[in-house]
Amino acid sequence: xxxxxxxxxxxxxxxxxxxxxxxxxxxxxxxxxxxxxxxxxxxxxxxxxxxxxxxxxxxxxxxxxxxxxxxxxxxxxxxxxxxxxxxxxxxxxxxxxxxxxxxxxxxxxxxxxxxxxxxxxxxxxxxxxxxxxxxxxxxxxxxxxxxxxxxxxxxxxxxxxxxxxxxxxxxxxxxxxxxxxxxxxxxxxxxxxxxxxxxxxxxxxxxxxxxxxxxxxxxxxxxxxxxxxxxxxxxxxxxxxxxxxxxxxxxxxxxxxxxxxxxxxxxxxxxxxxxxxxxxxxxxxxxxxxxxxxxxxxxxxxxxxxxxxxxxxxxxxxxxxxxxxxxxxxxxxxxxxxxxxxxxxxxxxxxxxxxxxxxxxxxxxxxxxxxxxxxxxxxxxxxxxxxxxxxxxxxxxxxxxxxx
Numbered sequence: 333x334x335x336x337x338x339x340x341x342x343x344x345x346x347x348x349x350x351x352x353x354x355x356x357x358x359x360x361x362x363x364x365x366x367x368x369x370x371x372x373x374x375x376x377x378x379x380x381x382x383x384x385x386x387x388x389x390x391x392x393x394x395x396x397x398x399x400x401x402x403x404x405x406x407x408x409x410x411x412x413x414x415x416x417x418x419x420x421x422x423x424x425x426x427x428x429x430x431x432x433x434x435x436x437x438x439x440x441x442x443x444x445x446x447x448x449x450x451x452x453x454x455x456x457x458x459x460x461x462x463x464x465x466x467x468x469x470x471x472x473x474x475x476x477x478x479x480x481x482x483x484x485x486x487x488x489x490x491x492x493x494x495x496x497x498x499x500x501x502x503x504x505x506x507x508x509x510x511x512x513x514x515x516x517x518x519x520x521x522x523x524x525x526x527x528x529x530x531x532x533x534x535x536x537x538x539x540x541x542x543x544x545x546x547x548x549x550x551x552x553x554x555x556x557x558x559x560x561x562x563x564x565x566x567x568x569x570x571x572x573x574x575x576x577x578x579x580x581x582x583x584x585x586x587x588x589x590x591x592x593x594x595x596x597x598x599x600x601x602x603x604x605x606x607x608x609x610x611x612x613x614x615x616x617x618x619x620x621x622x623x624x625x626x627x628x629x630x631x632x633x634x635x636x637x638x639x640x641x642x643x644x645x646x647x648x649x650x651x652x653x654x655x656x657x658x659x660x661x662x663x664x665x666x667x668x669x670x671x672x673x674x675x676x677x678x679x680x681x682x683x684x685x686x687x688x689x690x691x692x693x694x695x696x697x698x699x700x701x702x703x704x705x706x707x708x709x710x711x712x713x714x715x716x717x718x719x720x721x722x723x724x725x726x727x728x729x730x731x732x733x734x735x736x
Contacts, residue, residue, distance in 0.1 A: 341409045342408060342411070343461055344461055346519050347506055347518070348360070361517060367401070368527045369523055370527075375531060376530070380534065386538050395421060396422055400523065424446050426474075488535060492532040495532065502522050554658070556578060556716070560715070576717050583710075618660060651680075
């Protein structure tokens with residue numbers, strides 16, 4: 333069969349027989365399988381919404397698919413460089429997007445140093461294929477390190493790592509069994525697994541930037557927090573602070589999976605949240621709980637408020653939205669339970685000093701289940717003091733963390 337692209341000039345050649353299926357493509361299945369990488373990359377770009385930086389490694393993954401497609405179609409030294417250098421670019425783009433320092437060195441400098449050093453070494457020692465493998469491998473170690481730091485929930489990281497581990501295993505088996513077994517599609521499978529692993533790795537990055545200082549350590553204006561009550565499944569924990577808090581109250585709550593809230597039913601075993609960063613604090617939009625006028629369910633929060641006011645246990649207190657937003661607790665995620673917190677929390681003022689905040693959520697247990705979804709509410713009360721009143725309270729140390 334004639335060879336559309338001439339003789340093979342690349343320094344490596346794979347097990348699939350050259351131009352066996354079509355004269356226009358040197359390695360037919362190894363070429364077409366790269367369309368899977370491109371598809372995964374485009375999907376990653378489309379679904380990336382929380383962290384715009386994550387679109388850059390997704391774009392680099394497109395280059396990986398295109399470069400590999402060209403290489404396996406032509407088997408020239410030039411297209412081989414397109415394939416291999418695109419993988420180096422992906423590693424560098426991922427580290428930059430993850431924004432995780434290495435030995436206190438800023439991520440952008442680490443990414444730039446890796447990219448420039450790798451490109452120089454690649455062209456100086458262009459005939460040493462094993463050296464490219466070392467450079468690419470070191471970059472992947474960096475990608476794994478950065479991905480591991482992005483979330484407290486590690487299920488996405490482990491899913492991506494599993495894809496890459498199986499991919500490398502298949503890649504090695506394809507090389508060592510070529511003479512004895514012949515072509516069995518191993519390298520095409522490598523492309524599919526790399527695409528899947530790359531997609532998951534990019535989605536792991538799709539989280540908001542950590543904003544701990546802005547959300548938690550920001551002083552409360554005009555008020556101090558003297559007491560707090562935390563209700564979980566109806567159980568109340570009452571905290572009195574010897575030193576009224578000048579910063580927002582921190583409440584440790586659980587990490588979540590969007591799937592359990594937005595798509596009830598069967599969940600893929602590797603479910604992880606794609607909206608919230610477990611490494612950051614989370615504030616929410618506020619609304620007054622004005623449903624109390626229409627709700628008739630005894631178990632509803634509006635009905636609960638109505639019952640409290642009818643018995644005069646709670647005397648309504650009109651709270652300005654700015655005050656409610658200023659004093660609202662901050663949710664800090666840990667990794668003990670699966671739940672979803674919606675964008676909005678509700679508040680209600682009572683007894684001239686207290687504000688109660690309601691956080692609704694849906695809970696999924698276990699991760700892989702059919703229909704095991706329950707809905708509940710977490711309830712946090714804060715008692716406010718004016719700064720001049722708080723100054724008269726003895727100033728002894730006190731914790732500002734509530735845990736369930």
